[in-house]
Amino acid sequence: MPTKLSQLKQDFTEGLSQISRFWGLPKGMGAIFAVLYLSPTPLSLDEVVTQTGLTKGAVSTEVRTLARMGLVHRSSKLGDRKDYYEAESDFYKSIRSILKERQNSEFDRAVRSVKETLDLLEAGSVSGDEAEVAFVHERIKALQEFFNAIDNLASAVIKLESLGFGNVTKILSVLK
Amino acid sequence: MPTKLSQLKQDFTEGLSQISRFWGLPKGMGAIFAVLYLSPTPLSLDEVVTQTGLTKGAVSTEVRTLARMGLVHRSSKLGDRKDYYEAESDFYKSIRSILKERQNSEFDRAVRSVKETLDLLEAGSVSGDEAEVAFVHERIKALQEFFNAIDNLASAVIKLESLGFGNVTKILSVLK
DNA sequence: TACTGTGTTTAGTAACTACTAAACGTTCTA
DNA sequence: TAGAACGTTTAGTAGTTACTAAACACAGTA
Numbered sequence: 001m002p003t004k005l006s007q008l009k010q011d012f013t014e015g016l017s018q019i020s021r022f023w024g025l026p027k028g029m030g031a032i033f034a035v036l037y038l039s040p041t042p043l044s045l046d047e048v049v050t051q052t053g054l055t056k057g058a059v060s061t062e063v064r065t066l067a068r069m070g071l072v073h074r075s076s077k078l079g080d081r082k083d084y085y086e087a088e089s090d091f092y093k094s095i096r097s098i099l100k101e102r103q104n105s106e107f108d109r110a111v112r113s114v115k116e117t118l119d120l121l122e123a124g125s126v127s128g129d130e131a132e133v134a135f136v137h138e139r140i141k142a143l144q145e146f147f148n149a150i151d152n153l154a155s156a157v158i159k160l161e162s163l164g165f166g167n168v169t170k171i172l173s174v175l176k
Numbered sequence: 177m178p179t180k181l182s183q184l185k186q187d188f189t190e191g192l193s194q195i196s197r198f199w200g201l202p203k204g205m206g207a208i209f210a211v212l213y214l215s216p217t218p219l220s221l222d223e224v225v226t227q228t229g230l231t232k233g234a235v236s237t238e239v240r241t242l243a244r245m246g247l248v249h250r251s252s253k254l255g256d257r258k259d260y261y262e263a264e265s266d267f268y269k270s271i272r273s274i275l276k277e278r279q280n281s282e283f284d285r286a287v288r289s290v291k292e293t294l295d296l297l298e299a300g301s302v303s304g305d306e307a308e309v310a311f312v313h314e315r316i317k318a319l320q321e322f323f324n325a326i327d328n329l330a331s332a333v334i335k336l337e338s339l340g341f342g343n344v345t346k347i348l349s350v351l352k
Numbered sequence: 353t354a355c356t357g358t359g360t361t362t363a364g365t366a367a368c369t370a371c372t373a374a375a376c377g378t379t380c381t382a
Numbered sequence: 383t384a385g386a387a388c389g390t391t392t393a394g395t396a397g398t399t400a401c402t403a404a405a406c407a408c409a410g411t412a
Contacts, residue, residue, distance in 0.1 A: 003296055005304030005312065012293050012316065018286040024200035026400055040311045045359070055402055060360060081358055081409070089315065091322045110194040117188050120179055128181030135216045136181065139265065140188065143213070146267045153333070202370055221389070231372055236390060257380070257388055
């Protein structure tokens with residue numbers, strides 16, 4: 001017997017919820033995105049509420065952070081007071097805005113603090129056992145370089161028009 | 177006045193803790209790694225305890241998951257009952273084992289479930305409004321391709337001997 | 353003006369997580 | 383065999399998080 005479309009949508013939503021949770025995001029966020037992503041037309045807040053089983057409040061707040069991440073877009077129709085939401089289907093765009101968003105986060109502050117620690121060492125203004133200072137210097141420098149590499153890789157990905165097959169195989173060919 | 181080495185270590189540990197927390201990992205895990213990473217010699221569990229301020233229990237369990245991720249290594253000296261731990265300093269190796277670890281996780285199960293959903297659609301065994309089924313099919317296919325691209329990119333990174341400057345600039349040059 | 357249909361904010365809660373303290377199990381030593 | 387030196391496990395806890403329920407604000411309409 002064939003699977004019902006509604007059932008399939010529900011399974012898919014379930015799956016995205018788990019993926020969402022895995023990355024430390026609220027699972028409701030994954031569910032909301034899934035529902036919007038599979039909808040041919042933009043949905044109102046109440047439609048999202050009924051299709052996800054969440055409350056208005058939850059959807060209201062989480063849809064806002066989704067919008068800030070560039071994963072959904074909010075729009076409105078003339079002569080209709082409702083807001084409508086639709087999923088961004090160009091994942092490349094989403095990645096770009098997510099990475100940009102992260103730029104000003106706690107994460108970057110911490111990374112910068114490592115950089116400052118390194119600067120102190122480079123300036124030679126750290127007192128203590130000479131050999132150990134040298135060792136610590138080397139280690140922190142290595143970590144800093146690793147951070148830079150990650151950062152460059154992220155920039156590379158951002159530069160891509162898409163993560164389509166062609167681009168990735170190009171990358172692979174270089175690395176071979 | 178010069179900064180004391182011990183102070184510098186403490187700041188660094190603080191920083192790694194925050195980074196750790198940012199990625200959804202226990203902050204204690206970051207602290208433990210930091211302490212080991214800056215130590216010229218392997219440390220015993222008790223030494224880690226005093227330097228991190230955590231309890232034996234916490235260090236015992238978290239050091240184990242760090243070891244499973246390949247970020248620290250446990251060793252022992254002959255004629256000494258203590259275990260000793262040291263940080264892996266080749267981050268490329270660590271990344272590889274982390275990604276490998278993830279392979280068997282909840283995340284991959286969820287990704288596979290998306291694949292199965294797609295298979296159902298490809299087989300044409302989904303009932304419902306024809307146009308909508310087609311739409312959903314297209315969307316899920318796009319998502320699946322995105323997952324594949326990410327996966328390929330991860331493979332590419334794994335293949336790298338290191339994420340050093342040379343490799344990344346090579347990648348960037350291809351993408352230009 | 354009251355009323356209705358919106359989205360937002362707030363207070364509270366259930367579940368989870370990262371820990372602590374302490375009991376426990378082992379292995380070595382006296 | 384007792385005891386000490388380890389690492390592990392377990393029970394409990396403080397803090398956090400993702401939510402719910404409901405009050406709220408605001409605009410359009412009768």
